[in-house]
Amino acid sequence: MAASFDLIVLGAGSGGYACALRAAQLGFSVALVEKDKVGGTCLHRGCIPTKAMLHAAEVADSVRNGSQFGVHAAIDKVDLAGVVSYADSVVGRIYRGVSGLISARQITVVHGAGRLTMSDGRPIVTVAGQAYQANHLVLATGSYPRSLPELEIDGTKILTSEQALRLDRLPTSAIVLGGGVIGVEFASAWRSFGVDVTIVEALPRLVSGEDSSISAALERAFRKRSINVITGAAMSGCRTAESGVRMELADGQQLEAEILLVAVGRGPQTSGLGYQETGVELDGGFVRVNDRLQTSIPQVYAVGDVVSGLQLAHRGFAHGIFVAEELAHQAGVLEQAPTPIVDAEVPRVTYCDPEIASVGLNEDEARTRFGDSETITYDLTGNGKSQILKTRGFVKLVRRPSGPVVGVHMIGARVSELVGEAQLITNWDAFPTDVAGLIHAHPTQNEALGEAHLALAGKPLHAHG
Numbered sequence: 001m002a003a004s005f006d007l008i009v010l011g012a013g014s015g016g017y018a019c020a021l022r023a024a025q026l027g028f029s030v031a032l033v034e035k036d037k038v039g040g041t042c043l044h045r046g047c048i049p050t051k052a053m054l055h056a057a058e059v060a061d062s063v064r065n066g067s068q069f070g071v072h073a074a075i076d077k078v079d080l081a082g083v084v085s086y087a088d089s090v091v092g093r094i095y096r097g098v099s100g101l102i103s104a105r106q107i108t109v110v111h112g113a114g115r116l117t118m119s120d121g122r123p124i125v126t127v128a129g130q131a132y133q134a135n136h137l138v139l140a141t142g143s144y145p146r147s148l149p150e151l152e153i154d155g156t157k158i159l160t161s162e163q164a165l166r167l168d169r170l171p172t173s174a175i176v177l178g179g180g181v182i183g184v185e186f187a188s189a190w191r192s193f194g195v196d197v198t199i200v201e202a203l204p205r206l207v208s209g210e211d212s213s214i215s216a217a218l219e220r221a222f223r224k225r226s227i228n229v230i231t232g233a234a235m236s237g238c239r240t241a242e243s244g245v246r247m248e249l250a251d252g253q254q255l256e257a258e259i260l261l262v263a264v265g266r267g268p269q270t271s272g273l274g275y276q277e278t279g280v281e282l283d284g285g286f287v288r289v290n291d292r293l294q295t296s297i298p299q300v301y302a303v304g305d306v307v308s309g310l311q312l313a314h315r316g317f318a319h320g321i322f323v324a325e326e327l328a329h330q331a332g333v334l335e336q337a338p339t340p341i342v343d344a345e346v347p348r349v350t351y352c353d354p355e356i357a358s359v360g361l362n363e364d365e366a367r368t369r370f371g372d373s374e375t376i377t378y379d380l381t382g383n384g385k386s387q388i389l390k391t392r393g394f395v396k397l398v399r400r401p402s403g404p405v406v407g408v409h410m411i412g413a414r415v416s417e418l419v420g421e422a423q424l425i426t427n428w429d430a431f432p433t434d435v436a437g438l439i440h441a442h443p444t445q446n447e448a449l450g451e452a453h454l455a456l457a458g459k460p461l462h463a464h465g
């Protein structure tokens with residue numbers, strides 16, 4: 001007989017476990033099916049370990065650059081196995097925390113690979129021959145690192161980001177194929193550890209999802225850090241040799257390095273899981289959903305990276321909470337229906353050095369949407385705390401003509417920490433005068449946001465205008 005629940009969540013990554021936790025809190029009986037460890041890509045192979053590695057990279061840079069601050073120190077060695085073990089310890093603590101929350105909320109964790117099947121005309125989940133049925137199902141099976149047909153990922157010379165995170169020895173040189181978020185984060189960390197890095201990007205600029213001014217500033221900063229950046233480049237061939245990897249570009253350039261990281265995007269994990277067979281419609285491999293994350297089968301929902309759009313852990317959390325609350329609303333437990341999650345309102349952070357953080361529309365998008373836009377760029381040179389940190393960068397605001405601020409784009413050390421206020425500004429449709437009237441503590445980098453709004457409101461303080 002099939003075990004029965006109010007809700008079954010397939011996949012215990014950010015989207016899946018958030019959905020399970022919130023649903024249990026709302027009084028549903030929940031089964032969470034996971035073939036690996038709860039926490040998923042973000043916790044075990046993505047956000048958390050990469051950010052730990054990037055923090056270690058920042059420590060290396062601080063030591064290397066200490067003399068600029070009157071602190072003379074030298075790096076003895078970078079022990080990558082030590083970095084990995086530090087990252088593992090962070091992951092382990094968070095894993096224990098999340099597992100504890102799941103068991104405290106009495107969620108049934110089903111260990112094993114789940115598959116969607118039909119029983120009496122209703123979709124159910126089968127794990128190792130055991131059937132589990134529920135009133136509602138949530139697909140949260142995440143994404144996997146994409147590769148290219150001409151590249152054979154061997155895990156030693158040609159690697160995915162997941163394999164690169166497990167390296168226990170630093171290469172002397174690396175080619176990073178793809179200058180998107182993963183590519184620039186690894187390039188940045190490896191360079192800080194002393195690796196010779198070349199980024200090969202097919203598009204004309206790095207981080208092409210960002211405002212073009214951010215891409216230009218990142219490229220300048222990377223070149224200053226001696227990261228070799230090749231944009232608008234097409235790979236025409238790649239082979240492994242004893243010493244590493246040889247790549248040829250369409251313009252004839254030959255590149256050689258000890259390893260190649262393939263960072264050309266992540267694909268949705270939706271095949272071989274019975275989705276299509278049970279009638280869940282896919283679109284380009286992603287699960288097709290309406291704006292309430294409902295699939296083509298009314299009692300089945302999808303959250304996180306299987307849903308086309310920004311592949312970010314915090315979007316997954318938000319999706320998961322949304323679906324739990326949607327079901328609670330339908331069941332009469334919550335009076336109000338939750339507000340749908342809109343990608344344009346989701347903050348984005350890239351943790352390279354310098355960091356990038358943004359929310360809302362970039363200048364080109366605003367022009368397309370409103371026919372025109374007003375922008376202002378406040379240089380971090382005018383910000384005391386940024387001077388103390390010796391970082392360079394800017395805060396760029398995009399405003400609907402005579403209207404609210406619709407986009408905030410930032411680059412510079414630690415700007416990730418400013419994205420919280422930035423998202424309040426764009427998501428609450430603040431006008432420049434609203435923010436200009438707020439007091440920002442001195443000396444913080446947060447002041448740069450205040451100063452940019454003062455300038456956009458026509459009364460710049462620490463800026464010419």
Ligand code: NAI
Binds near residue numbers: 178182183200207265
């Ligand atoms: P991405 O889509 O951000 O970047 C892939 C890049 O590879 C693009 O710039 C693309 O033009 C380039 N590319 C594709 N084929 C190529 C080829 N044949 N030759 C050269 N370049 C090629 O994907 P990425 O960086 O792999 O990241 C995957 C997902 O994970 C993204 O959606 C990202 O947002 C997410 N992620 C987010 C992080 C964060 O928020 N800090 C950290 C890591 C990943």
